[in-house]
Amino acid sequence: MRKLTLVAAAFATSTLTGALPAIADGHLKVVDEPLELTVHFHWRRSKGYIEDWPVEKAACDWTGVCLKDATVGKNASTSSEAMNLLIASGSLPDIVGGERVRQPINEYGPQGAFIPLNDLIDEHAPNIKAWFNEHPGLMEAISSWDGNMYYIPYLPDGKYARAWFIRQDWLDKLGLEQPNNIEELEQVLIAFRDQDPNGNGQKDEIPYFNRNWEETLRPINFWDARTSGSDTYHDFMVVDGRLQHPYATENFREGLKNLARWYAEGLIDPEIYTRGSSARDYLLSENLGGFTHDWFASTSGYNISLKDTVEGFNFIPFLPPESISGQRFQEHRRIPIKPDGWAISHTNQDPIATIKYFDFWFTEEGALLANFGIEGDHYEMIDGEPVYTDKILGSGRAVNSQMYEIGAQAFRGYPQDYRYEWQWTRESARKGIELYDTEDLLLDQFLGVAFKQEEQEVYDKYWPNLQTYMLERIQAWVLGNGDIEADWDEYVAQLENRGLNDVLGVMQAAYDRQYGG
Ligand code: CA
Numbered sequence: 228m229r230k231l232t233l234v235a236a237a238f239a240t241s242t243l244t245g246a247l248p249a250i251a252d253g254h255l256k257v258v259d260e261p262l263e264l265t266v267h268f269h270w271r272r273s274k275g276y277i278e279d280w281p282v283e284k285a286a287c288d289w290t291g292v293c294l295k296d297a298t299v300g301k302n303a304s305t306s307s308e309a310m311n312l313l314i315a316s317g318s319l320p321d322i323v324g325g326e327r328v329r330q331p332i333n334e335y336g337p338q339g340a341f342i343p344l345n346d347l348i349d350e351h352a353p354n355i356k357a358w359f360n361e362h363p364g365l366m367e368a369i370s371s372w373d374g375n376m377y378y379i380p381y382l383p384d385g386k387y388a389r390a391w392f393i394r395q396d397w398l399d400k401l402g403l404e405q406p407n408n409i410e411e412l413e414q415v416l417i418a419f420r421d422q423d424p425n426g427n428g429q430k431d432e433i434p435y436f437n438r439n440w441e442e443t444l445r446p447i448n449f450w451d452a453r454t455s456g457s458d459t460y461h462d463f464m465v466v467d468g469r470l471q472h473p474y475a476t477e478n479f480r481e482g483l484k485n486l487a488r489w490y491a492e493g494l495i496d497p498e499i500y501t502r503g504s505s506a507r508d509y510l511l512s513e514n515l516g517g518f519t520h521d522w523f524a525s526t527s528g529y530n531i532s533l534k535d536t537v538e539g540f541n542f543i544p545f546l547p548p549e550s551i552s553g554q555r556f557q558e559h560r561r562i563p564i565k566p567d568g569w570a571i572s573h574t575n576q577d578p579i580a581t582i583k584y585f586d587f588w589f590t591e592e593g594a595l596l597a598n599f600g601i602e603g604d605h606y607e608m609i610d611g612e613p614v615y616t617d618k619i620l621g622s623g624r625a626v627n628s629q630m631y632e633i634g635a636q637a638f639r640g641y642p643q644d645y646r647y648e649w650q651w652t653r654e655s656a657r658k659g660i661e662l663y664d665t666e667d668l669l670l671d672q673f674l675g676v677a678f679k680q681e682e683q684e685v686y687d688k689y690w691p692n693l694q695t696y697m698l699e700r701i702q703a704w705v706l707g708n709g710d711i712e713a714d715w716d717e718y719v720a721q722l723e724n725r726g727l728n729d730v731l732g733v734m735q736a737a738y739d740r741q742y743g744g
Pocket of ligand 1: 424425428430431432
């Protein structure tokens, strides 16, 4: 803490001069002479790696390593597209990072494009090493098929992500209890539809809504069906050590049949596939939406923002209702490793300094910088805890957006600190998180596999088209075009014809190799 006090003191002086805060004793320096490293860093929050970010300026000052933006394809709509442009350019900068880098780095690493990090970490990165020692199994999960680790991931913190939210004030008005199981939930949604809980005399309520069309499927959990095996939509899942796709299971057929029935009966937003990202804002502020599945922190904010405009508004998280077989689970959760982060390319002339620089972000000072920004400006240390300043918490703007703008919470390889989110999680959501903690709701996640080249080719040949086919059929069934019971055998046959078993075969081989199955 003494060192951190020095930072604050240095910053208090430097604000007068416009200079940067400095760690006075230089103990975070990773090089004797200043070192510039070029970086490809495509992510959705900014165009490349911004050299003027306060977080970058501090890191540069403290470590002596300064990053120079060399992002290829800054205007590309996805990071995968930018990565393709980078690879096609034939020359790699010193560091390759950003969003969704895991697959290409694990593919090109063993071919020599990126440097294996295992020995470098072992010898020069004590903080990264300690982190992975404290989180067993994750190094295996991010390693490539040759057993080497090629990138340092962005490592999310915290357990819960999305939760089920319901209009408690509507329940109260209609004299209903929070639904404890799927039967009660359906009765509540029918009451929301029919009994005018918003009191305007019109049958205009939307019982289930969501701002993400992918979440249309989530209620199939209540029929024991899965929508994904991880925090990525439509992902594969592992059942007793075997890879499956959730959309090719009998439970899915049953769940989707009921979901389509809900849609036909007006229990689901008729525009759920098209309303888009403003659906939550619109349906809550217009007093129309009753029930959704969304993030704890951001969804809890509506109780504050709408308290003066929607009378009695009380939208709160509640326990997932028990499924048809009496199981209570929360499918969506935080994944412990992200496909985002950064790697050292083969052109890098100083991999030791680079891994020491990567290690800086896992030191106490580096992790605070990565999560909270500059002490004295964006946060203060109070009783040993980083607390955002009024400038951040009082701005009325989302804290994560403000962090992205200063280069904090950027998708570099770093350990996220859940204290960052807890501070702007409203009281109602904090209670919800504590409620979720009273039961064992979370499921194990599929953490992904690294393919050999021939496996990747099988996957690329079949999977994108297969997924498109699945999603088209599913949307048609939800909207009432076709009947899943009648169509099921033909659908399963189509999945087989289109290569599902080949895809599952390569995934299983990779899974067994990687996780020792
Ligand atoms: Ca109404």
